[in-house]
Amino acid sequence: MGTIGELGEFGLVGRLTRRLPQGPDVLLGPGDDAAVVAAPDARVVATTDLLVEGRHFRRDWSGPYDIGRKAAAQNLADVVAMGARPTALLVGLAAPLDTGADWAERLYDGLADECAAAGASVAGGDVVGASEITLAVTALGDLGGAPPLTRSGARPGDVVAVRGRLGWSAAGLALLAAGGGGPAELIAAHRRPAPPYEAGAQARGLGATALLDVSDGLVQDLGHIAAASGVRIEIGSAALPVPEILGPDGTRHVLTGGEDHAFAGTFPAEAVLPSSWSAVGVVTEGAGVLVDGRDPGPGGWDHFRV
Numbered sequence: 526m527g528t529i530g531e532l533g534e535f536g537l538v539g540r541l542t543r544r545l546p547q548g549p550d551v552l553l554g555p556g557d558d559a560a561v562v563a564a565p566d567a568r569v570v571a572t573t574d575l576l577v578e579g580r581h582f583r584r585d586w587s588g589p590y591d592i593g594r595k596a597a598a599q600n601l602a603d604v605v606a607m608g609a610r611p612t613a614l615l616v617g618l619a620a621p622l623d624t625g626a627d628w629a630e631r632l633y634d635g636l637a638d639e640c641a642a643a644g645a646s647v648a649g650g651d652v653v654g655a656s657e658i659t660l661a662v663t664a665l666g667d668l669g670g671a672p673p674l675t676r677s678g679a680r681p682g683d684v685v686a687v688r689g690r691l692g693w694s695a696a697g698l699a700l701l702a703a704g705g706g707g708p709a710e711l712i713a714a715h716r717r718p719a720p721p722y723e724a725g726a727q728a729r730g731l732g733a734t735a736l737l738d739v740s741d742g743l744v745q746d747l748g749h750i751a752a753a754s755g756v757r758i759e760i761g762s763a764a765l766p767v768p769e770i771l772g773p774d775g776t777r778h779v780l781t782g783g784e785d786h787a788f789a790g791t792f793p794a795e796a797v798l799p800s801s802w803s804a805v806g807v808v809t810e811g812a813g814v815l816v817d818g819r820d821p822g823p824g825g826w827d828h829f830r831v
């Protein structure tokens with residue numbers, strides 16, 4: 526099928542955009558100077574994340590379809606974490622000219638399928654030749670008239686709860702780094718996160734006071750809620766969902782592992798949480814995050830400390 530260099534810029538764009546079904550929020554999709562996306566609420570949620578080969582994914586560890594799923598999921602989860610409904614993605618792709626055209630097409634199939642799982646579509650993007658693969662993904666969402674669910678609304682007395690897998694991606698990454706043995710479910714979880722997209726609307730319905738998606742690690746990301754809200758968050762390790770499959774380092778993976786894109790939120794104490802949410806702690810007065818009453822120390826992902 527050849528390389529993207531042989532296809533050329535416009536040939537590649539044509540091949541990729543043909544693979545992108547358009548949902549109802551995209552009023553004008555790929556092909557013009559810009560896309561047109563519906564914004565019924567007149568307030569657009571917008572977020573962007575970069576994925577760089579070697580730092581966010583390795584082509585020998587993940588295939589293009591899963592890289593596409595993950596790139597979309599990482600951004601769609603940020604929209605959902607604002608309490609919004611994802612509508613559209615814009616995708617910047619930089620790649621070496623000898624990249625297989627079929628590799629790029631599978632990447633776009635992954636992007637399109639993950640968007641479909643969240644009710645969104647890829648409405649446009651850009652391609653450029655480069656020495657390594659970089660994906661720059663921007664996601665847009667609609668608040669549907671409701672206020673955003675920010676990181677700053679947690680109040681002392683709230684319950685802290687999580688929905689979605691935690692630690693699975695980190696455990697899978699550790700297995701890949703060690704040569705790829707171990708439970709296939711963990712490696713699959715690293716390659717393709719499965720954010721429970723319905724958690725945003727659900728958290729809103731439950732009266733959530735703050736919400737975010739866990740990309741860098743539970744403790745580190747709860748630290749963002751604590752800082753933004755001016756509160757302390759106290760986690761009890763016995764309450765954490767640590768399934769057997771995570772192995773002997775399970776609790777550490779759950780506390781510090783990123784990239785599962787679970788949702789963590791704070792809820793009024795009287796909220797009746799369904800079983801899909803695990804209550805893992807409480808909000809108190811003070812600052813920072815404590816685990817079992819102690820400062821857990823550094824952990825979690827920091828791009829400038831790896």
Ligand SMILES: Nc1ncnc2c1ncn2[C@@H]1O[C@H](COP(=O)(O)OP(=O)(O)O)[C@@H](O)[C@H]1O
Nearest residue numbers: 572573574599602603606737738739740741746
């Ligand atoms: N280069 C940048 N320019 C402007 N804002 C940025 C930049 N990098 C990060 N931010 C902002 O910092 C906040 C936290 O970013 P990040 O930790 O990447 O969040 P998330 O984990 O949800 O993707 C976001 O509001 C983001 O827009």
Ligand SMILES: Cc1ncc(C[n+]2csc(CCOP(=O)(O)OP(=O)(O)O)c2C)c(N)n1
Nearest residue numbers: 574579580581582583599740741783784826
């Ligand atoms: C090859 C490789 N090495 C390391 C990791 C682990 N890793 C990379 S980025 C990241 C954190 C999440 O990415 P980030 O860019 O910080 O996303 P954001 O927090 O902005 O959503 C982790 C745990 C990986 N996925 N692949």
Ligand SMILES: [Mg+2]
Nearest residue numbers: 573574575740
């Ligand atoms: Mg980010």
Ligand SMILES: [Mg+2]
Nearest residue numbers: 603606738740
């Ligand atoms: Mg986030």
Ligand SMILES: [Mg+2]
Nearest residue numbers: 740741826828
């Ligand atoms: Mg991060």
